[in-house]
Amino acid sequence: MTDQQHITDYPHELAGHCGSGALRDLLHWAGLSYESTPLDEGTIFGLGGALGFTYLRHPAMTPPIYLVGRGPDLTVDFTRRLGITATHDTTDDPDEGWAWVRDELDQGYPVLCWADIAELPYLRVRLSMSRHDIVIVGYNDDSHTATVVDNDRPDPQHVPYDALARARASTGFPTPTRHTTYRLRYPTQLPPLADVTADACHAAARALRDPEPMFDSITHGTPGLVEGHGVDGVATFVDDLSRWPELFSSDQLDTTLFALAAFIEKAGTGGGLFRRLQADYLSYLARRTQLSTARQAADTYTRLARLWSDLAAIATSKTDALTRIHTIHAAARHLPALEQRAADDLQILARDLTAGDTNGADPG
Template structure:
């Protein structure tokens, strides 16, 4: 069974691509930066656990929350379900496909057969739009091929894998709500909410504080690493290329701010867009330096990276503080 006339959302980030596909199917067609902004998606996390090969650096809010925020701000009906049963997990999504409803899936991409360089990451998303006796048909990011397929066995493993950010065969659907939101109002609400969250992180590993924590920890990480080449080149790839839209999601947020200004004509958005143009360029430079550090292992580069991290932390704090001045009318 393949859902007919489904138009895939072509995106660079997995959750916005998946949710964007479900939205297009119900007649809502927004850009990826707009979805990321309406999802109040911008953040930062520096996470280091003994069970991890090396520290994790991320530039967005936690998995699942992005879609929750998007649907809340667009007044849509979101249904999220989990089950520990693999059989129930499959029969549930199968029945939805049979009635023409595409389904968002949370997965560990290590098991997906179309990934050319598989790695364990249980916070990946794809949209299921069909199946046959042996394969599942999915919408994934542009870099993964957009319209892809994997075996039913591999999909079951990807859905039920355990580990950091994993869920129990999580899947979700989106339906239209009772009212059509005012986008001019909602971009203000979303941006202001994102700024509030960013400026009041729950722990020191998150937001502008997390960026500073990474800066302070950088030398210890470098000197204690058993494989600095792998650690820092992989981290550079994750920041710049692995579904972030470049500059650890700052490119997507920069473009959201420009769209928000186009819609509202509010100079606060215009100024924030200029600030994030600079911030994004710094993050691209940081990713490049991480990659060079991994390849050359020249300690002198640590100071340059630390200086840039302190700089972007301050710049992001300033930009988000300004966005608290947005008026919701």
């Protein structure tokens, strides 16, 4: 058995989100693009059709709120749309899970895996998040380390085998990691861009307009839980903001506001609760197709990203917590209508892409 392996010249840049950043690098490594240059992260995120919205509040959670602006199936949907064969393996046996990784690397393939951020030593965080995407590009039995590429670090990280095993065996939030491993096999060329983008825009619009609960198996029937999904969930969130001053003490309110800002800007969202990545994708489509509906959607998502980022800035400003929450609630009242408009823009764009209405431009 080989005692070390490393994929040389693996391309990597920092990214706003772990999933779209990993898929961007993997597509670049495979030499696949719709352009003469690699696709950017926003375009990768948009092609996944992964936009969404979920809000949870429950006193047993720490912090007592959870906010996310995407759905759970970016990797599965992205690979399906782009004709990439993805074998998704899970196990509770660490030896089996590690054997999958070694086998892929020995065949010359980088390996996309889940890992809990709390167990990755280079991240130095306490918060558990078990569905963090990493790419493993090497191993060395002499030093007992694996070489890990992470969206949050500019350079590959050498992670001890035991720490990586813990990260891949986590039972933390939102789901057990179970040594999740993706074996990816790439096509010689990508499918037509118009087909991929129409399906991706339709999927994102559907997730916002007619959402399926993201954590239903975990949260269903939980007493005292406030829960909202999709555009209607945004309205639930905004309405619930008015209750925070009576639900939380001053210190708790301060902590919750900082958590809110982190969920919007810092928790691997690419900024603006993933709306900035979506705006980048739609701007790419507007340039590529010359569709006015693509430009309209890009403009709407740019406004949405800015509004979400404004909320995060208010949440971490130097005023007292009560002033901050009242200011946030006043600004957030514009969110439900703008989120609805954005979802509608996506659906209209999906229709135009399906119809091939590109005003003579090349849709790919």
